[in-house]
Amino acid sequence: MIKAKMTIDKAFKISKVNEHIYDAFVEHLGRDVYGGVYDPESPVADDMGFRKDLIDVVQSLKIPQVRYPGGNFCSGYQWKDGIGPVENRPKRLDLAFQSMETNRIGINEFQEWAKRARTETMMTVNMGTGSIQEARDLFEYCNFKGGSYWSDLRKAHGHSDPYHIKTWCLGNEMDGEWQMGHFSADLYGQKATETAKLFKWMDPEAEIIMCGTSSPLQPTLGTWDAGVLEHAYEHVDLMDMHIYFKNDMNDTQSYLGSALVFDDYIRSGIAALDYMKVVKKSKKTVNLAFNEWNVWFILEDTDKRSKEELWGPAPSLLEDYFTFEDALVVGDMLISMLKHADRVKTACISQLVNVNAPFMTEVGGSGSFKQTIYYPYMDACLYGRGVALTTPVEVDCYDSRDFGDVPYLSAVSVYDEENERVTIFAINRSVGEEMELKCDMRAFEGYKLEEHIILHDEDPKAHNSLKDPEHVAPFRGQNTARIEDGRLSALLPAMSWNVIRMKKR
Numbered sequence: 001m002i003k004a005k006m007t008i009d010k011a012f013k014i015s016k017v018n019e020h021i022y023d024a025f026v027e028h029l030g031r032d033v034y035g036g037v038y039d040p041e042s043p044v045a046d047d048m049g050f051r052k053d054l055i056d057v058v059q060s061l062k063i064p065q066v067r068y069p070g071g072n073f074c075s076g077y078q079w080k081d082g083i084g085p086v087e088n089r090p091k092r093l094d095l096a097f098q099s100m101e102t103n104r105i106g107i108n109e110f111q112e113w114a115k116r117a118r119t120e121t122m123m124t125v126n127m128g129t130g131s132i133q134e135a136r137d138l139f140e141y142c143n144f145k146g147g148s149y150w151s152d153l154r155k156a157h158g159h160s161d162p163y164h165i166k167t168w169c170l171g172n173e174m175d176g177e178w179q180m181g182h183f184s185a186d187l188y189g190q191k192a193t194e195t196a197k198l199f200k201w202m203d204p205e206a207e208i209i210m211c212g213t214s215s216p217l218q219p220t221l222g223t224w225d226a227g228v229l230e231h232a233y234e235h236v237d238l239m240d241m242h243i244y245f246k247n248d249m250n251d252t253q254s255y256l257g258s259a260l261v262f263d264d265y266i267r268s269g270i271a272a273l274d275y276m277k278v279v280k281k282s283k284k285t286v287n288l289a290f291n292e293w294n295v296w297f298i299l300e301d302t303d304k305r306s307k308e309e310l311w312g313p314a315p316s317l318l319e320d321y322f323t324f325e326d327a328l329v330v331g332d333m334l335i336s337m338l339k340h341a342d343r344v345k346t347a348c349i350s351q352l353v354n355v356n357a358p359f360m361t362e363v364g365g366s367g368s369f370k371q372t373i374y375y376p377y378m379d380a381c382l383y384g385r386g387v388a389l390t391t392p393v394e395v396d397c398y399d400s401r402d403f404g405d406v407p408y409l410s411a412v413s414v415y416d417e418e419n420e421r422v423t424i425f426a427i428n429r430s431v432g433e434e435m436e437l438k439c440d441m442r443a444f445e446g447y448k449l450e451e452h453i454i455l456h457d458e459d460p461k462a463h464n465s466l467k468d469p470e471h472v473a474p475f476r477g478q479n480t481a482r483i484e485d486g487r488l489s490a491l492l493p494a495m496s497w498n499v500i501r502m503k504k505r
Contacts, residue, residue, distance in 0.1 A: 004395040015342035027071035030317030036353035058117040072096035075128030082106020127171025128181025173214035185227025212239040225272035259332035289346035321463035331376030341388035369469035386416035420504035442486030452477035
């Protein structure tokens, strides 16, 4: 049995956790919008055709904000196509995913969905084929109270009150040659800066996110960020980076060490930001956003379409079953973000429904199920709010094909002072051995164990489905944890996600 020690102390504060690290992402891609958010043929659709089961999920997780409408899609999206009478809206080719965009759902419909789901919208503007003027018009349409052309047009479309959208993303993955309207760092930096200026002139409180490096594998990592920040640093609030992990080599031990790459990637983003702060001699601190993050488990033949199947509306794309080992990596990514809560202020799991997503629906039916990755995301949404604490760990390490010195234990703790609760998120990365965890928590005098939630399966490839929706599901440990004299003891199964919750007596 692996032995591990850790300490939690309310004095070891990293930062208050920004609730927006539990945001999500919806894109006009595959069945994310059409067949996911909007499915009027489903028996569980409401009066506007929105699936009530998805709305219930967003409400129950208290997801603060949802990024919309893309993604690669937004780099060719003409937002004016999606306003006004539905019958008059044009159909457009979506070059990002070789699909047909019907524009049945546009900004106003999505805002209504967000209202019903009790969440907010993070708007992404077209910085690819779109102009600065078009982005400015969109901001006015959404946020100005009235008396101008675009705000009055919104009113004429039946929406008298402005939407007060706070967060605006200046494009998507503009460092990538796969992006429509891809620019160099210098050109994008200039365009993003001028757009941000117009937004801030209309609303000084608007939160602006610029595109940073879209992957740790990008050859321009670091140089792209510096190039854009040279122009934009004083005009933006966050820099967006994206990251996905997948088990290409079917090597579970290496896969479970993926968060080590994520930690390095976060540090590289912080370094680029702080370097430019020094160069600019600025008093302003720009922080990080991860507006696309997740694991990626797509079989090679999943998205194959014949020529005849191309350019249809809402094809089934990027849909597959996430495995139990995927859930552990998702949990570990959440732990990484909490460890850097002082600089990671926004993150969107990608995506919300059907497309590489934690929640899946049956098109036109009432069926749905939660993927394995849903559960660590759910636990973090519900119990990961408060102050993130530095959590020193003593544990042995292992070597794998891709990594050396991977700690068997990955853990972080969150202190909710207002409700007098402490939560430990912990992963036993060992594929074969249980772990005995000892935690010194004497700084939290009078706290007792509330529950020990465990996600575990003997099969790393186990997954859920419509036919077997709870094949992998969390359970509460019985006598697996206890607190005596300010010291916690817990037994963590091999390959397991653990949530240990404590509250004051």
